Amino acid sequence: MVVTAPTVEKPASAEELARRLHEAAASKLAVAPVGGGKARGMGGVIERCDVLLHTTRLDRMIEHSQADMVVSVEAGITLEALQAELAKTGQFLPLDPFHSPGHTIGGLLATGWTGPLRLRYGSPRDFLIGIRVALPDGTLASGGGRVVKNVSGYDMMKLHYAALGSLGVIVAASFKVFPKPLHDVTVSSHGGWTDIDRALGAPVAPAALELFSDGGVLARYSGSPDAVDRVVTELGWRRVGGEVWDEHARRGPERWARITVARAELPKVMEALPPGAQWWASPGAGIAHWANTNDAGSIRVVRSAVEARGGTLVMLAAPDEFMREVGAWGAPPSTLEIQRRLKNAFDPDHVLNPGRFVV
């Protein structure tokens, strides 16, 4: 087989991107959308790739209304650039993904990656209010709008969120944004699961709560000063600087997997990890990241334990051979047939990321 390097396309507008996508699709060329390239390892090994379609030049902030607490951006803007703009007005997007910095908004929406703040704010699934997507037939289709509450038509945001560019290429998005908390305190302990239970049982919920495989705990409390001070005093943990969260977000190992399960099941699932496993978790959200995933056998063991409890183990990065061996996604969803029909309706020639997503 002759392998030729894929063509690199960097369109400067949504319309041009849609045109390039359509041209490729019309010629049955396989297209891999690329944002910040931070999640390139996620999903199955791509079967074919003729065109790398970058969104990096779509990096405009379209509109930020401070009073409405709504922002619209093009997909190629980086999370850091967006946060810097929002910070000028004391606002922020509560998204702190791992393997930062350098994620684009489009990439984060396509992959569904989140971070510790998910505990308090939910994921973009909860605060994405509008979306614009280029489809393989060359059309640009929008859903939602620029209002914080909206049931006008189908929820197209949900259709494309975390679909790994399988149905279309996200070119723009609108979000509900949030005021930066008045008070933001981080504390740490080494009490493992016991301290996790304490923090989750306290009357003030943490904004973020992370557990590490060495038993370390990081908790972030934000909100009204009196409430934050009360809970921090009650816990009696050591105060640390807020920059620990930036360090934490930089984690992005060469091999890693994401485990998700109902939060009550997470302690049992983590017990199934082999001795010496390096991991960190958001126990309140039911999400863990496992770093040194070198052994296919132990991944299979953990995956079957997770799936037996209704959860998932998804590979976020691994060498191609290894990824083929263990499989990126695990057991297919029971609705696979309907998902395939959706794929066919939006990408009938399967030109988008072939082999990478579930459909």
Add this chain to the structure above:
Amino acid sequence: MPLPQPVAEELRRIVGRESVIDAPNDLRIFERDGSIEGAVPDAVVLASSTEHVSAVIKVAAKHRIPVVPRGAGTGLSGGAVTIRGGIALQVTRMRKILAIDPVAQTALVEPGVVNQELSLVAAQHGLFYAPDPSSQKACTIGGNAAENSGGPHCLYYGVTTNHVLGMEVVLADGSVHWVSGDAPDRVGLDLCGVLVGSEGTLCAITKIKVRLLRIPPSIATMLAAFPSIETASQAVSAVIGHGIVPAALEMMDSVTVGAVEAHYHAGYPTDAGAVLLVEVDGIAESTRELMAAIGKILGENQGYAIREAQTPAERELLWAGRKGAIGALGRIKPNYYLHDGVVPRSRLPQVLSAVGEIGEHYQLPVANVFHAGDGNLHPNILFDLRDRQVLHQVEAAGEEMLRAVVELGGALSGEHGIGLEKSAFMPWIYNPDDLGAMHRVKDVFDADGILNPGKIFPDPSRKSVHLAGRTGLAVEAKWW
């Protein structure tokens, strides 16, 4: 038109003789939901189980008969109206709370469970179900999921879709599926997210797994009067501009306040141009601090007669007035027509003044009672249906109000759904490519169009006069 006898017999074999209603007089009570337009179904089938729902839909699919899933019928957009005839598939007999897991903080319910009942039962575990439509004493969780309903407390807590973890659904071929579940970030496409809010056009919902939240230890509720709707709107923006997102932030205009006060005696100041109801929750330290800050901001923005509920009973009364407001409007006129357009919050003063002008132009009283924090309007146009002439005026006024909403960058519906009444206006906010993408979804789930036909998408055979020359706005609006 009655169903063909063999079809009616098939349905009777599934659910039992007594559970199929097709006598013309009995059908009439299923003609409407909470909106204006009605249509009598050909038959009503009372389902008691997922198996019933599945079998009924299979029969409907075989004979290409429309099926419209129906809960309590409190919807405000015509979602449960059988506009193309067929079967109204009533799920209110499926009303069991199947499980509450206090550790996982989840509940598994059948679709006919009444919204408020779930919170009452969950309260035994110190938990509650956050989405709280004003009809929560009657409306069902199934209907809430189908419409992606909101409510006053959705400002902070989010709407129905943010609280549904998974659902058992019956598709147009009668097949039964679970979508999503307890674990976050499922593998594959988020079908659950697409089906919530699909207004019965993609599936019937037979079980819902929802997230429950801990009842906050402290709740504080404040009422403030303002000279006008405009000043109250500015106060709303000021509160949120200070980085405070209350649990609820509701507005009532003077027309509403008058009616509510006459009915509930809740202590609303009747001389006010508008009243704001603000609620915060959390631990006592936090609610005290927030209430002090909010009270100060409201005062700085021309708020007066500011008072905080001192007892739970007082709080209940303040909310009874708000949640019962629409009923109380019956004191003014027997009927109302309610739109729920939503605008960016900062546009509230403009859109409300437009709403006022439109009401005056048509000489129709308008009462505003709405979720100000979300920018979600609820202008109630008040009228008397016995005056047949007025209905056309009412519809025209409602359409103009929605038009004002869209022109200010808003959307057609914040929480009631598009249904029948707003489908013709969808081209105002979505261009043909946008609607085309939604159509692809519809075709994947229901290629034959048997599930709740005539809803959401514009029907070229209806309202053609209204629509003339009014399409294509989204294209010109340059949203992106």
